[in-house]
Amino acid sequence: MGLLSAAAGRAEVPVFPVVGVGGRQAAEALWLMPGIRVVDSPRAAVLLVVVGRLTRALLHPTMLVHDQLPGPRATLWWPGAGGATPDDGAQGTEDLLAALPDVVTTVPGDTAGLLAVFADLLSGRRPSGRPALVDVEYPRWRGVGPHGHGGEGMMGGVPFGRPLAEMADDPDGLMLDQLPLRVGPFFPAWPPGLILDVGLQGDVLRGVAVGDNPYRSWPGDEPVGPLDTALFLATRTMATTVAALEVARARHHLRWLSRTLRGHGLAARAQRVGALAQSLSVDDRPVVEALARRLGRDAGLAAATSGVGIVDRAALERVGIDRYGGPVARAAGLGIDARTHDPAYADLGFAPVIHHEGDARARLRQRAAEAAQALSLAERAGEIVRPPGRPVEGPRGVLAPREPLPSSALLALLPDLLDGLEWGDAVTTVASLDLDLEEAALDQSVATWPARTSGGPTGASTTGAAPTSTGPAPTGPAPTSRVTP
Amino acid sequence: MNWSAPLPGVVLVGTVLVAGAYVASVLDAGAARLVAGRPLRVGELVAGPWREAALLARIRRSTTERPDAQTWALAPALLAAMAGVAVATVPLAPGVAVADVDDGIVLFGAAMAVVMVGAFLHGWSSNSVFPLVGGYRFVALALSYEMPLALVLIAAALPAQSLSVGAIVESQQGLWNVVRQPLGLPLFLVAGMGLAFWGPLGMSDGADLAGGTGVEASGPDRLAWALARHFVLVAVAVMGAAVFLGGWQGPGLPGALWMAIKTLVLLAVVVGVGHRVARIRLERFVVVAWAVLIPLALVDVFASGALAL
Structure with missing residues (x-):
């Protein structure tokens, strides 16, 4: 066991980044750091690195992702990524720190600190992070349908918090199953923060809606972290x-x-x-x-x-x-x-x-x-x-x-x-x-924002270009759709 | 030694698969560093796969809501077993074959067809969306791999007038099939890459699905799946070396060494392509497979047949 742990401790560190406000560039720099491997699924990660500030809408998804790390696991927080300061209206981060008291706070880009946490974790000097969420007992199935799950027949409804597929037209004029699915805000193949509510017919997307922007979820959350522009x-x-x-x-x-x-x-x-x-x-x-x-x-x-x-x-x-x-x-x-x-x-x-x-x-x-x-x-x-x-x-x-x-x-x-x-x-x-x-x-x-001169690019109005809405976002599943019970 | 006895046979096949998987991982990491323009640190490359395996062994297994636990465990075992069957049919040196049966390439083709079952089960078992999509992707593509694979193997069997891999190796004395049937090896490697869902044909475990069939696997499960996938790749390379590169034949060196070198070359080619070529669109690949690859494979069969007459 000792030999195994020693070898494991020298492996590339599998990291899953969670990108908060102002964290995108520091998170992307992870891909270039030697000794670190950014992974696609929290199931493959040992370290969760929270980069930047979390808004309240990002808190629950972050906890879901955290609890999907199989363990041994630890969470790092890189607060000041891109210049944002820790107390910069980071309510979500404060809540995360309250829920996960053993989060390690280090400077963004601190490879040595990250590797040290990993080594401690593998050698047993640091205990594996405890779950952030408690198991939820879903209410019993209710509603119409022979199984009382809220849909019709064997389709639809939300039994145990999981939406079931409904029937819908497909492009070839057939009636096929369509599974409602929320993907984001930390789906690795998409820009951080993007939440899409889609219907999946097989692997074909039907009825796509953009979810609330989690970077601005509360009147207090001012997303003033430096943008890449x-x-x-x-x-x-x-x-x-x-x-x-x-x-x-x-x-x-x-x-x-x-x-x-x-x-x-x-x-x-x-x-x-x-x-x-x-x-x-x-x-x-x-x-x-x-x-x-x-x-x-x-x-x-x-x-x-x-x-x-x-x-x-x-x-x-x-x-x-x-x-x-x-x-x-x-x-x-x-x-x-x-x-x-x-x-x-x-x-x-x-x-x-x-x-x-x-x-x-x-x-x-x-x-x-x-x-x-x-x-x-x-x-x-x-x-x-x-x-x-x-x-x-x-x-x-x-x-x-x-x-x-x-x-x-x-x-x-x-x-x-x-x-x-x-x-x-x-x-x-x-x-x-x-x-x-x-x-x-x-x-x-x-x-x-201060405007130094008047006149837009072509004198056009601001209509037709504000697709996202404000307000508290409904929290939803994180990148992968299952949570370990 | 009687290699077809149970114990020596299992040891031989297991050694080839594990050693091949290790070498493939080192080559893969090395190719990644070369392509990325990072320094090639040999010590790290050589130790890398062991460290990675040790880490995965240390990470806990996780489960999902209502998984199909038996098939989840079965999937990598099935893949590994089929890779083992495939390697068993190939003579690794003169007289060293676990099961150089009369219809070796048929057995190989059958084993590779069962890979589809393993890949689908792996996607199905975790009861999760992206893995399931990945599993169905493999099913949608499997026939497009297996058709050209079977056809180029039949073409290779024609000059040997036998379906035995040993006979096909013997038939290449003086002229390797890679020269005699120039279409064969490239088509075989494309199909083989697909069967190991490697590189551009890794749609079922692609980055666009956050890892596809493997999204939910952790720790030892992830290790088992990665190993099984490497085993399939090794089986393809071993068969490719035997059927198209003259197998153990070659001047000077012992036959087993020639076989190892040729297998290594094919592994390097596949791994290199994996880092250079973008993931292919599912739909486009199926069209290309049926409109280009399979017709080319048929041309290969007809031309080889005409030459053999």
Whole structure:
């Protein structure tokens, strides 16, 4: 046993990250840390790493995930991830710490601390974490149906808290079982915080609804953690160099590429791109250009993404993204880009990159090409400084004072876009939109943000782009759908 | 030694499977590091699989609500047993075969067909959504793997005029099937990769399902499943080396060593492809299998038949 434990203690540490407010970047850095392996299922993890602050809506899902770690298990909290402070309205975190008194709080990115907790756990010096939740006795089945479970016949209803399948039409005109399922907020193949309520007919999605955004679940939860687009938002009040903006854009797109490659089963290639993003500078232009060419030619990726999740002009207009531009719109042939009319870019010979297919492949090539283009612009921009206040082209689209942020509009695309897709294609589609639930949550407080200049990107109104609602979110199952009794 | 006696046979097959699975894990980790551009630390690579196995052995088993416990335990055992049956049919050196039966490739094909049952049961047993979707994915794809697999093996049997793996190895004296039937090995490896749900054909345990059939497994169960899956991959590589790369034949070195080297090469190819090629869409693969792979396999059979006449 001693030998086994000693060998086990030197294995790569299987970690399941739970991403709270302001935690996304620190959580993604986990993928690059030596000696750590990020796993897809809590069942495979020994350590639960809570990154950033938890809102109240994230508390219950976090506890569900925690209790699915088989043990020996321990929970780490990286509170200040991305600059947020522990007492920054983190009610959910306080509740978590109350429920799990043995949570270890360390500095984000503290590999040594993480490995030490793991070693203590395996050697028995640290006891395995106790369950956060107690077993719930569900009330006896009630309602109609011969088994009193609330549905009809053998179908439907919610016996013992588990929704049963109902019959529904399928695309071929047959009546088939449709299982209601809530997936999120920590489903690893989706952006953190995304909750989708779907009906599953086999592995085909029917009737998709976006759940409440858990990053903004209570009036007290102010999601002001730094976003991945923080630098772009800061241009409202701050002068920045064009070079800094463009390197940040390239880094953003490379991070997205890394996540996307991982989603397509290419974890090792994802790691290489992720490492490149982390240390990115203007000098990496040739590397990024070569990467963009390679990804554009990659036959496997082409087969996995072409024809999947087509966003056409009508869909863009319906949710209002035609006003934001951004890679999703440009990949569908809409050449809107705030940089076209930005005086700071006037001498750089900027012309937007455009693809026309509007599918996941076009979006992949779009972002890869824009990353390369951004570094090329950064190289040419030299010391050009961009004055504050003008609408700026962010990595997801135009950011302008008093305008909703692009993620809200992108989120509104999902229900129509995913309906009828096979599960794998739906995951590819969601990933291809580069959603950020924190940005969408922040959106609801956009009116309180300082606006230095007036006038939106195209003078458009703010209607049609606020799909998420506020209020306490119903908590639901976490990434996997079963809880150990 | 009489390798077809129960004890030596089990020991031989078990050794090949475990050693092969270990080597495949080391190769996999090494390929991942190369592709990721991280330093290749040989010490860590060599110790990695043992440490990982030790950790999984230390992690507790977990269960779900109302699982089908018997079939859950059966699934990896079934996969491992079928890999064992497959390896048993292959002569690993001159005269060293556990069961070089007259219809060896038929037995191999049958064993590989039962892999589908194991993969489905693994998805079914945990009574959870994503594993079940993963299990059905494998069922949807299994025929698309098994058809080309059976056809290229039949083509390889034609020049030998025998279904015995030993006879097929003998028939490659002077000219390996990889040259004589250039379509055979690539098709065989694609099908084999699918049967071990590896790399681009790992749809049933894919990242888009958070691990598919294995989502709910923890600790020893996870270890058993990973081992069983590696065993299938090893069985495919061993059979590929025998049927397409001339088996134990080769100059200078002992036959067993040639067999090991050839198996290693095939494992390296499969593992390398796994890190380079994106996961394929289910629907697209079925279309490609029936519109391209199976017709190519038929061409392989007809061409080999014409040559054999």
